[in-house]
Amino acid sequence: MGPETNILEMRGITKAFPGVIANEGIDLDVRYGEVHTLLGENGAGKSTLVKILFGLYQADEGSILLRGEPIAVGSPSEAIASKIGMIHQHFMLVPTLTVAENVALGTASTRRPFTDLDVVSRRVSEISEEHGLAVDPSVEVRRLAVGERQRVEIIKALYRDAELLVLDEPTAVLTPGEVDDLFVILRRMADAGRGLIFISHKLREVMSLSDRITILRNGKVVGTTTPDETSREELAQMMVGRAVRLTPEKPDMDVGPARLEVESLTIHGDRETVAVNDISFEVRSGEILGIAGVSGNGQRELAEAIAGLRVGEPGGSIRLDGVEVTDKDTRSRRDRGLGFIPEERMRDGAIAEFTVSENMVLVDHASRQFTSRGMLAFDAIRRHSRKLVDDFAVKTPGIETPTSSLSGGNIQKVILARELSASPTVLLACQPTRGVDIGAAEYIHTRLIEQRNLGTATILISEDLDEVMGLADRIAVMYEGEIVAVLPAEGATREGIGLLMAGVVEPTAQTVG
Amino acid sequence: MGDFFTLSVLVATAASAIRLATPYLLASLGETIGQRSGVLNLGVDGVMLLSAFFSYWTVLGTGNLWLAVLVGLVVGLAMGVLYGVITVRLSATQGISGIGIFIFGLGLSDLLFRQLVGTPKPVRRLPNVDVPILSDIPHLGEALFQRNLLTYLAFLLVPATALLLSRTTFGLNIRSVGENPQAADSLGVSVERTRFVAILIGNAMAGLAGAALVLQLGIFQPNLTQGLGFIAVALVYFGAWRPVGVMGGALLYGLVNATVLQWKALGIIPVSGSDLANMAPAVLTILALIVLARRVHAPAALTKPFTRH
Numbered sequence: 001m002g003p004e005t006n007i008l009e010m011r012g013i014t015k016a017f018p019g020v021i022a023n024e025g026i027d028l029d030v031r032y033g034e035v036h037t038l039l040g041e042n043g044a045g046k047s048t049l050v051k052i053l054f055g056l057y058q059a060d061e062g063s064i065l066l067r068g069e070p071i072a073v074g075s076p077s078e079a080i081a082s083k084i085g086m087i088h089q090h091f092m093l094v095p096t097l098t099v100a101e102n103v104a105l106g107t108a109s110t111r112r113p114f115t116d117l118d119v120v121s122r123r124v125s126e127i128s129e130e131h132g133l134a135v136d137p138s139v140e141v142r143r144l145a146v147g148e149r150q151r152v153e154i155i156k157a158l159y160r161d162a163e164l165l166v167l168d169e170p171t172a173v174l175t176p177g178e179v180d181d182l183f184v185i186l187r188r189m190a191d192a193g194r195g196l197i198f199i200s201h202k203l204r205e206v207m208s209l210s211d212r213i214t215i216l217r218n219g220k221v222v223g224t225t226t227p228d229e230t231s232r233e234e235l236a237q238m239m240v241g242r243a244v245r246l247t248p249e250k251p252d253m254d255v256g257p258a259r260l261e262v263e264s265l266t267i268h269g270d271r272e273t274v275a276v277n278d279i280s281f282e283v284r285s286g287e288i289l290g291i292a293g294v295s296g297n298g299q300r301e302l303a304e305a306i307a308g309l310r311v312g313e314p315g316g317s318i319r320l321d322g323v324e325v326t327d328k329d330t331r332s333r334r335d336r337g338l339g340f341i342p343e344e345r346m347r348d349g350a351i352a353e354f355t356v357s358e359n360m361v362l363v364d365h366a367s368r369q370f371t372s373r374g375m376l377a378f379d380a381i382r383r384h385s386r387k388l389v390d391d392f393a394v395k396t397p398g399i400e401t402p403t404s405s406l407s408g409g410n411i412q413k414v415i416l417a418r419e420l421s422a423s424p425t426v427l428l429a430c431q432p433t434r435g436v437d438i439g440a441a442e443y444i445h446t447r448l449i450e451q452r453n454l455g456t457a458t459i460l461i462s463e464d465l466d467e468v469m470g471l472a473d474r475i476a477v478m479y480e481g482e483i484v485a486v487l488p489a490e491g492a493t494r495e496g497i498g499l500l501m502a503g504v505v506e507p508t509a510q511t512v513g
Numbered sequence: 514m515g516d517f518f519t520l521s522v523l524v525a526t527a528a529s530a531i532r533l534a535t536p537y538l539l540a541s542l543g544e545t546i547g548q549r550s551g552v553l554n555l556g557v558d559g560v561m562l563l564s565a566f567f568s569y570w571t572v573l574g575t576g577n578l579w580l581a582v583l584v585g586l587v588v589g590l591a592m593g594v595l596y597g598v599i600t601v602r603l604s605a606t607q608g609i610s611g612i613g614i615f616i617f618g619l620g621l622s623d624l625l626f627r628q629l630v631g632t633p634k635p636v637r638r639l640p641n642v643d644v645p646i647l648s649d650i651p652h653l654g655e656a657l658f659q660r661n662l663l664t665y666l667a668f669l670l671v672p673a674t675a676l677l678l679s680r681t682t683f684g685l686n687i688r689s690v691g692e693n694p695q696a697a698d699s700l701g702v703s704v705e706r707t708r709f710v711a712i713l714i715g716n717a718m719a720g721l722a723g724a725a726l727v728l729q730l731g732i733f734q735p736n737l738t739q740g741l742g743f744i745a746v747a748l749v750y751f752g753a754w755r756p757v758g759v760m761g762g763a764l765l766y767g768l769v770n771a772t773v774l775q776w777k778a779l780g781i782i783p784v785s786g787s788d789l790a791n792m793a794p795a796v797l798t799i800l801a802l803i804v805l806a807r808r809v810h811a812p813a814a815l816t817k818p819f820t821r822h
Binding site: 056075077088092094109114156 | 686
């Protein structure tokens, strides 16, 4: 491999932050025309590495060679000038500006000091045509759907003639169909000779798109491999550092009586539109009902209505253990045995500034167990918290540690511990492993299945299709506020569910449950 | 009441409305540019007081009106540097920093006035300049085109500001750092520099506003502005962060002020109700903000200091 085949070589990159070495002697090379994946858990050092490449951080040690020439990237504008493009995980778009204005931002105009948006628009249209990235340059970005916004991001990079393109978890917000389209575009860009760095922790995507995969763990390179030489299981093991079970073991269970019954529930969303339209279902003791769907199809509103955070339209009904709770508040629903793992864990699930111990008793702090004559009984609270930290393997320096200093996976374990320790009869789990490391996700999955085996009726809302298919006994697919199908998990296929999620109803695959 | 609806009184009222609108307009346009870049400056009133004092003192000493206008502008720029360092370089909280600038300007202008001048002495005012041909239009010409040069400048700055914001690359930078500074930063647009320059322009215009106020009145006294700079900040919201909207607000404000003055002069408002009538502009602002506040979109990054993650 001579240097002429590599568009990028990063040599011995080291970067330390106070208290943590984010990158330690990392070597990475990217060839012309390849998709090179950086795979690793949160905190493995992927983002730090590409931020150094893009000039957002400066490395403490190491060198970067671009097209064989050593370069120093001091700022994003220098990176852009060196034809390095970056698609950030959170879109770097100005919603109130048009597509053309977003593309033109930061570039030189031919009519200084005025903008030359007509010239930009023409070039945007050319790029759209050439790469199959349909988008109207004159539309304000806030009117675009998520998939379209991502196209704008790619156009921005292409407009700047990026030859080396970094994509930081670009699929996180896309539907399965949009992911397929994106991969076609990315492959075409690589075939045209560009070098692509793809950052992801979704193993299935990594296996399907990559030419080579470099795995990072704790700031170091664990190895570089190709999809042909490896498997999802092996990749997971390299990421985590131990064997990981990707599909949890799930014994057969006899289902019991219905614990949660939802009937004719209609819910209005934040913008006065109908978010959930007349849906009915039930969840039985000892089963997990998975709700699959692309984000924004009513799952959030449905979860909030079940939890008591959002009021449904008159006529609908929610029953817990046969008791009507439709008009009851969250407290009485919890008293009826509802446990709730919310989607926004730092907003609705825990208070970041509180200690681990305080978050552990956030729901029950006023119960007789944790109070004595109206005062908090700290001994009891500490004992309880210490036990939960042990039982749920929460990695924390102590129970008095501020929750905000824990990793996402451990914060989720704190919430899980609090909710499961109340022995819920119905558990509502929303995106329980989103943004959580594989190791912690595996643990959370195991606990959810254990809870099911204990007879809890679980409703699992997730955008991660692998998670739904691995955990659920039955799968309900939501599309535009309706449950378009309920299928037994056994025999369900990714393709079939993917089509249902996109609103394509296959009559043969549909059973009414 | 009948006295008011005579042609000459109406023309005089309109002329006075435009004159009174001038300092509001200059200050609000400047504040608009700052806010579109994501920086709220509540210190406008303090900046105006300081520049008004220095303008006044310059005329008092030299008799040179244009030197006085220049001094007002330079004082505004200097305060802009101060505010830029505090809010952009040091990332201080904008709300409280602006209040600090206001109190500083109020106190210092008061102190300097007492030390350097003592008792108010009238000075030359900005002369009215007739625009050729246009000023000969009956009535309309008298109201609109026989005004002072700072008034003409203020109204010319309306399309200039609109053009700056919507048609120039610097305006695109301003709008982007006011909405999503992370995005601008990722494209190599310097958030710090863009905001700093926007603050300088805004404060320079506040300085001009102070000069216009004092040179139209021809006299200075402590707290000359009486909160005018705060109204100018409110007019930015009133005008939905658009120069033309801001102009509408400034004109409306000038008109209400001028009408109250005229009615007092004509005895339509009794002397006993005079203080009450002085509240009219403030009441109007509050009402307008209540009605308009719902439908406008403020720059998303307004008041948020930028730091790289």
